[in-house]
Amino acid sequence: MSLRYEFTKGLWETIPPFRLVLGLCPVLAVTTSGINGIGMGLATTFVLVFSNIFVSLLRKVIPSQVRIASFIVIIASFVVIVELVMQAYFFALFKVLGIFIPLIVVNCIILGRAEAFASKNGPIMSLADGLGMGLGFTISLFVIGSVREFLGAGSLLGINVLWSSYEPFAFMLKPPGAFVALGILLALMNLISQFQAAKGGK
Amino acid sequence: MRDLIKMAIVLTLISAVSGLILSVVYNATKKPIEYQTIKFVKEPAVKKVLTGYDNNPVLDRKKIKIGTDEKGNPIELTVFPAKKAGKTFAVALEGHGKGFNGLIGVMVGVGKDGKLLDIGITSHSETPGVGSRVTELSFTDQFKSLTKAPIKVDAVSGATYSSRGVMAAVNQAIGYVNTFRKEIF
Numbered sequence: 001m002s003l004r005y006e007f008t009k010g011l012w013e014t015i016p017p018f019r020l021v022l023g024l025c026p027v028l029a030v031t032t033s034g035i036n037g038i039g040m041g042l043a044t045t046f047v048l049v050f051s052n053i054f055v056s057l058l059r060k061v062i063p064s065q066v067r068i069a070s071f072i073v074i075i076a077s078f079v080v081i082v083e084l085v086m087q088a089y090f091f092a093l094f095k096v097l098g099i100f101i102p103l104i105v106v107n108c109i110i111l112g113r114a115e116a117f118a119s120k121n122g123p124i125m126s127l128a129d130g131l132g133m134g135l136g137f138t139i140s141l142f143v144i145g146s147v148r149e150f151l152g153a154g155s156l157l158g159i160n161v162l163w164s165s166y167e168p169f170a171f172m173l174k175p176p177g178a179f180v181a182l183g184i185l186l187a188l189m190n191l192i193s194q195f196q197a198a199k200g201g202k
Numbered sequence: 203m204r205d206l207i208k209m210a211i212v213l214t215l216i217s218a219v220s221g222l223i224l225s226v227v228y229n230a231t232k233k234p235i236e237y238q239t240i241k242f243v244k245e246p247a248v249k250k251v252l253t254g255y256d257n258n259p260v261l262d263r264k265k266i267k268i269g270t271d272e273k274g275n276p277i278e279l280t281v282f283p284a285k286k287a288g289k290t291f292a293v294a295l296e297g298h299g300k301g302f303n304g305l306i307g308v309m310v311g312v313g314k315d316g317k318l319l320d321i322g323i324t325s326h327s328e329t330p331g332v333g334s335r336v337t338e339l340s341f342t343d344q345f346k347s348l349t350k351a352p353i354k355v356d357a358v359s360g361a362t363y364s365s366r367g368v369m370a371a372v373n374q375a376i377g378y379v380n381t382f383r384k385e386i387f
Contacts, residue, residue: 061212062212063205063212065205065209066209066212066213070213073216074220076220077224080224081224084228087231087238088231088234088235088238089234089238091238091239091241092242
């Protein structure tokens with residue numbers, strides 16, 4: 001239960017959404033490009049970090065019967081803050097992410113971390129947990145988004161990287177393509193883990 | 203009983219503090235949000251519908267009071283005047299009409315003589331690929347140079363409701379120009 005562990009576990013060991021298969025709705029919906037993935041991931045990270053800190057600070061004050069309602073109020077407040085700030089300063093991103101910003105409220109990762117971690121641990125630990133999970137989520141979204149963008153549009157971060165006669169798989173940018181990309185990446189991760197386990201066993 | 207009171211107090215306090223914080227953030231971001239909407243949504247539409255001006259219609263925009271809501275607060279309409287040598291010869295303003303899915307916002311350019319210059323769709327939630335075809339030039343170009351009110355054009359086939367929504371929005375905007383001609387020009 002070291003601080004370092006709480007931070008790093010979100011980056012590989014229980015990285016959402018691959019290991020912790022939570023919050024799939026934004027994962028599948030907004031990852032049509034790498035940059036969208038980063039935007040959505042950072043917005044979620046912000047909400048996750050602050051909701052974790054506040055839930056942790058208030059964990060002894062909040063009666064257990066109304067904890068879910070209290071958590072949701074805290075989470076919803078931060079989501080609205082993100083939404084307003086993004087609308088005011090990052091309008092282009094706001095237009096792309098659209099409805100998925102308010103939907104961060106019901107993202108299972110955030111309520112899940114509040115319930116499973118922040119309501120049982122101190123604020124510093126919760127901060128580390130939120131930051132780790134959030135960054136893990138951001139990395140995942142970025143990777144899925146980049147894979148889909150590369151195959152579906154032949155570009156990376158909006159820059160064309162493939163030859164001009166490349167015929168993109170437009171399918172990868174459609175919703176089914178999100179499932180395919182997620183599945184392939186999940187399979188790859190499991191392969192790596194298996195390989196590591198086999199190596200460790202020897 | 204004590205538990206019940208504690209629950210109520212804690213939840214009320216959390217909600218009240220959240221409400222307070224949100225109202226502060228809302229007020230702090232209100233101006234930038236308005237600016238961003240004008241820059242990213244309205245400005246391209248204004249530039250499309252107005253031509254031949256030598257001023258900056260977005261900087262010269264003015265607000266006109268067009269009525270009051272039920273609480274007595276004024277309802278304002280933003281108009282973007284196109285000027286040449288200091289004289290307003292045309293104006294762009296937004297009208298709204300009911301489409302297939304909610305309101306369609308249309309930026310309408312109207313000359314001083316009442317002639318329609320061009321229109322541009324600013325906001326809509328019509329079905330992609332069906333109703334959304336009203337944003338295409340083949341539909342919006344039909345409005346150019348029309349004068350006879352009420353404005354009527356050929357609907358996009360398969361998107362009658364969306365097309366009617368755009369026509370209603372255009373007619374609303376023209377209605378504003380006719381009613382508030384003195385304030386606008």
